Amino acid sequence: MTGLGAVFRPQLPPERLRAVARLADVTGLEELWLWEDCFREGGISTAAAALAWTERVRIGVGLLPVALRNVAITAMEAASLERMFPGRAILTLGHGVQDWMGQVGARAASPLTLLGEQLDALRALLRGERLSVSGRYVQLDDVGLDWPPEQPVDVLAGATGPRTLRLAGAKADGTLLTAATSPDGVREARRIIDEGRREAGRTEPHKVVVYLLAATGADAAARLRAELAAEGLESVPDLGAAGDAGAVAKAVQRMAEAGADTVVLQPTGDEPDPEGFVRFVAEEVRPLVS
Template identity: 60%
Template sequence: MDDGPVTELGAIFLPQQPPERLRDVARAAEDAGLEQLWLWEDCFFTSGVAAAAAALAFTSRLRVGIGILPVPLRNVALAAMEIATLHRLFGDRPIVGIGHGVQDWMGQVGARAASPMTLLDEYATALRALLHGETVTSQGRYVRLDGVRLEWPPSPPPPLLIGATGPRTVSLAGRLGDGTILAGDTTPAGVRAAVDRIGPAEGHKVVVFLPASTGPGAAERLARQQEKFGAEWPGVAGDAAQVADVVRQLAEAGADAVILDPTPEEPSPEGFVRFVAEEVRPLVN
């Protein structure tokens, strides 16, 4: 086994938790030495950007991820302004991913695109250019900008992660992104397939969300979540050794970061982040 960690490790603060709990969970994560705390922008719970800014302000070392910002929901110039502001304020601690979003939700707010792939392609291209300080003019099908340039671009430009499930989106992420975020029902074999599809992209990071549950009733909580969301793979329920074993499998398949996803029924979000940092992490070093 290598001397260093085989993969970065993190946990998710689910949007099903009330926003006012974020302060305690973020501080518990930092105090326990957790590397990354991730947030979701699920409709219609909490804002990913507002929550991330708060979590970063509550802490001093913790990296905070947003997985993902749904691109139909916000203009690309606004997204660039928000991401740039986070990085100007907090350096390399923010991690931001973009993606299609849940299409039913996008339909509810009148933002569903007829061609999500075209939108994501145009959006990622423009966003990357804006974050690199370029002046962008675009007359695409969805993204239309006229000489837009950020007044306060981040320096250095932050990596852009793209959430992906299907093979076409994985290929797009490999082509346009600095990293790919894979959904929670991605098996080790699925990670290998994604890595093969991404190809030899230098420095490209693969982030995998792993549903995980521990303690009394863990397997039952995970089974209820799997049934509710129709996931093909439930994830892992068990003690630290059992969770660490699956983390290692994902790392060996090509995951650069594994982010443990508790169930909405998790009795203690603070306890969960401590479990990941203090019990699972030592077993995957």
């Protein structure tokens, strides 16, 4: 079955998260995703709070910009979340928006090298290994976690361009695609990811998660068009879904047929009822998605 989730967008103040997370939990939504967008809300802090407020919903963070983080800290946080809330946290590493990285003096000369080094180190630390690494960006001297996870933890990579998609296939356990990805884009991403997996000799399953911009209600089509235009995506075909549950479910199904394992519905930035959107996804769209 295709996984389904929804996004709590950081345009909302953090004090709104509790109600949205609890609603996602009680309505049976599989996943609620949070963003670490500069300069809004921290990914790990909001994920920890959402996990503590809920019992079963999985909480995804998409994504943690590697330029902002020492990989040892990320490993400590990821391991802590996994041990406190087993199997419920989903962490994604990515380049982050390069302009934002520049604003805080953290822009890397080679974002691809940085991401690859952090993926390798983070996955090894979460496996309980002790590392001494002297990379271009990652420097570790006999580092290991005192409290590693008791079970394997998947680490996803956020990717758009072909080089990062290939890297995700080689070094990550899954890939997160943005809402600028059409069904044809999902197919192409899958192809490139699989190239990276083959080159690295990896044969285990690789989960592909894609955001799908969605709007419902009387002004759904207008809000969707406005958001796509604001992102410069109005001319890209087959992006987003607007309308009732049937229309949105069909868009989800197209993503699944293109190769997405999980589709995360992303409300528009001006969504007037975030709680209502989560209820719509869980109670109206979910039953229509096979």
